[in-house]
Amino acid sequence: MKKNETIVDNSNLVPIQGLGVAIEVKNLYKNYYPIKSGEFAGLGRPAIGDKSNPVPLQGLGVSFEVNRGEIFGIIGPDGAGKTTLFRILTTLILANSGTASVDGFDVVNDYKEIRKRVGYMPGKFSLYQDLTVEENLNFFATVFNTTIEENYELIKDIYQQIEPFKKRRAGKLSGGMKQKLALSCALIHKPSVLFLDEPTTGVDPVSRKEFWGMLKSLREQGITILVSTPYMDEASLCDRIALIQNGQFLKIETPENIVAQYENKLWAVESDNMHKLLIDLRNNEMTKNCFAFGDKHHVSISNEQMTIENLKEYLMKENHTNIQILEIEPTVEDCFMQLSQK
Amino acid sequence: MNNTIQHNPNKVIIAENLTKRFGRFTAVDNISFEVEKGEIFGFLGANGAGKTTAMRMLCGLSIPTGGKGLVAGYDIGSQTELVKKSIGYMSQKFSLYDDLKVWENIELFGGIYGLKDKEIKTKTDDLMKVLNFEEERDKLVGSLPLGFKQKLAFSVSIFHNPKLVFLDEPTGGVDPITRRQFWELIYDATSRGITVFVTTHYMDEAEYCNRVSIMVDGKIEALDSPKNLKSQFNAKSMDEVFQQLARKSTRKAD
Numbered sequence: 363m364k365k366n367e368t369i370v371d372n373s374n375l376v377p378i379q380g381l382g383v384a385i386e387v388k389n390l391y392k393n394y395y396p397i398k399s400g401e402f403a404g405l406g407r408p409a410i411g412d413k414s415n416p417v418p419l420q421g422l423g424v425s426f427e428v429n430r431g432e433i434f435g436i437i438g439p440d441g442a443g444k445t446t447l448f449r450i451l452t453t454l455i456l457a458n459s460g461t462a463s464v465d466g467f468d469v470v471n472d473y474k475e476i477r478k479r480v481g482y483m484p485g486k487f488s489l490y491q492d493l494t495v496e497e498n499l500n501f502f503a504t505v506f507n508t509t510i511e512e513n514y515e516l517i518k519d520i521y522q523q524i525e526p527f528k529k530r531r532a533g534k535l536s537g538g539m540k541q542k543l544a545l546s547c548a549l550i551h552k553p554s555v556l557f558l559d560e561p562t563t564g565v566d567p568v569s570r571k572e573f574w575g576m577l578k579s580l581r582e583q584g585i586t587i588l589v590s591t592p593y594m595d596e597a598s599l600c601d602r603i604a605l606i607q608n609g610q611f612l613k614i615e616t617p618e619n620i621v622a623q624y625e626n627k628l629w630a631v632e633s634d635n636m637h638k639l640l641i642d643l644r645n646n647e648m649t650k651n652c653f654a655f656g657d658k659h660h661v662s663i664s665n666e667q668m669t670i671e672n673l674k675e676y677l678m679k680e681n682h683t684n685i686q687i688l689e690i691e692p693t694v695e696d697c698f699m700q701l702s703q704k
Numbered sequence: 705m706n707n708t709i710q711h712n713p714n715k716v717i718i719a720e721n722l723t724k725r726f727g728r729f730t731a732v733d734n735i736s737f738e739v740e741k742g743e744i745f746g747f748l749g750a751n752g753a754g755k756t757t758a759m760r761m762l763c764g765l766s767i768p769t770g771g772k773g774l775v776a777g778y779d780i781g782s783q784t785e786l787v788k789k790s791i792g793y794m795s796q797k798f799s800l801y802d803d804l805k806v807w808e809n810i811e812l813f814g815g816i817y818g819l820k821d822k823e824i825k826t827k828t829d830d831l832m833k834v835l836n837f838e839e840e841r842d843k844l845v846g847s848l849p850l851g852f853k854q855k856l857a858f859s860v861s862i863f864h865n866p867k868l869v870f871l872d873e874p875t876g877g878v879d880p881i882t883r884r885q886f887w888e889l890i891y892d893a894t895s896r897g898i899t900v901f902v903t904t905h906y907m908d909e910a911e912y913c914n915r916v917s918i919m920v921d922g923k924i925e926a927l928d929s930p931k932n933l934k935s936q937f938n939a940k941s942m943d944e945v946f947q948q949l950a951r952k953s954t955r956k957a958d
Contacts, residue, residue, distance in 0.1 A: 376793060423951040438879070439850065439851070439878055439879030439882075440848050440850045440877035440878065440882075441849055441879060442879075512728065530746055536751060537752065560877075562748075563877060564751075564796075564873065564876055564905065565905070566749070566750040566751050566905055566946075566950065567905060567907055567943055567946055567950070568750055568946070568947055568950040568951060568953075569750065569751060571947070573791070575795065592876070592877045592878075592879075593906075594880060607879065627794065637768045637891060652883055652914065653880075653881070653884050654887065655908060656907070656908035656911040656912075656942070657930060657931070657941075658910040693882050698879075698880055699880050699881055702879070702880075702881065703881070
């Protein structure tokens with residue numbers, strides 16, 4: 363691998379000017395060509411062909427940019443390609459095609475520079491289980507040629523919560539504490555870009571809220587954060603989000619704009635018999651689609667002329683009682699479902 | 705000495721002062737509750753609150769250190785094998801064998817639960833139709849998208865028609881549309897009389913349960929229908945109810 367002291371020399375990549383962009387991804391494509399099945403696994407649009415005979419890859423990859431100091435969310439279900447993207451950007455695997463840079467450095471040619479500058483918290487807990495909390499943190503600090511003291515300010519708020527247990531082995535920590543230790547270790551060398559792969563999966567709603575609070579304060583200290591999550595309700599806490607499914611981006615926008623671009627009227631409906639209500643709403647010809655949403659059903663209405671009164675009449679004919687219908691603003695989850703059905 | 709609980713056919717779970725201690729640590733602290741036949745019972749709590757320990761006791765996998773419980777009419781302290789035969793279990797972490805085909809997984813689990821070959825065959829045909837899975841029948845489970853796997857795993861967990869099925873975070877990481885289709889399968893199962901005991905971190909799913917319990921530091925702090933819980937805690941959503949209760953936790957381990 364060629365050593366590179368200056369920024370990107372990859373001719374395909376437009377050199378980064380100024381300080382605006384922290385991550386730049388162009389036509390990035392990765393296919394694992396799973397032997398077991400024909401199912402696509404990877405990032406980008408599924409290609410026809412196999413490993414020995416891949417079809418041309420142009421136009422199949424994904425592209426996006428993350429601005430400096432931004433919290434950028436990759437939102438999508440398991441198997442959508444989130445981890446693949448993270449592993450390419452943290453220089454752990456190579457893409458089949460396309461280019462990417464982090465902090466101005468190319469992920470292939472300048473991988474050593476990138477590794478010095480980024481913090482990475484993988485989805486699977488990967489600290490040393492048989493080292494103590496303190497030993498783990500010390501280890502990561504030493505690997506990056508620094509000390510806990512030097513960057514203590516940055517991790518203070520997070521680390522203080524687990525400091526009373528610093529003599530405990532990492533393997534003996536509970537889920538929430540492991541998560542805080544992993545974040546502390548990812549931050550100990552003061553990275554400019556932080557990669558968090560599903561940091562809140564399997565975490566309860568209270569701890570999830572706390573975790574997002576920590577991310578906000580890290581952003582205030584100028585760290586760029588790329589974070590992935592399967593929880594749609596966390597999308598609104600990001601500056602911008604990319605909705606991803608089957609290796610492809612459905613949309614890249616601010617959460618506000620994603621909601622504003624929802625295409626239909628959306629009503630929240632409830633009655634005394636919610637199970638029958640779902641079926642009746644789906645059978646209504648004005649309904650584009652209808653999904654259960656907590657204690658209400660969300661119905662998107664394909665016909666602009668349709669009024670709430672019309673729907674109420676229809677439901678009364680179907681013998682529903684205590685019908686309530688409200689026009690509502692869609693959530694990111696509503697938008698994801700609409701976009702993924704296209 | 706009255707050491708047994710009176711069996712009641714309308715109650716699929718009866719827990720009385722159920723307790724589990726590990727050394728000086730009380731993971732599950734004196735919990736009592738009942739689950740009605742045909743109910744969807746949501747079992748919520750923060751990480752480390754004691755849900756998994758409680759669930760393991762109810763499945764006959766861990767013997768209580770105090771209190772007692774009946775599951776499907778069997779004592780969870782002394783009749784663990786009978787308990788296991790009467791229940792189904794599915795979790796996000798383990799469900800099916802990736803390197804067996806769809807039909808092979810069904811045959812394996814059907815066999816484990818003692819169904820006859822002929823029965824397994826007809827039930828497999830029915831299941832493939834209901835799930836719209838006929839094309840996937842000969843595929844390896846490892847090759848299926850997660851949502852497919854979870855729907856199949858749930859169907860396999862109730863393949864032997866158990867009285868009760870335990871679902872441990874069945875929808876974690878699943879896309880929003882499949883997550884909803886999964887809940888429709890749950891409703892279908894309850895309409896056939898199967899009782900569902902489910903844990904989840906999605907608070908919108910808590911709303912789909914008939915009743916919900918919330919565990920904090922090993923104790924059940926609240927138990928009621930989502931509607932009553934919301935009015936009791938003066939909250940607009942189950943998420944708010946959960947936030948109010950779970951913030952009381954003093955268990956610093958999490």
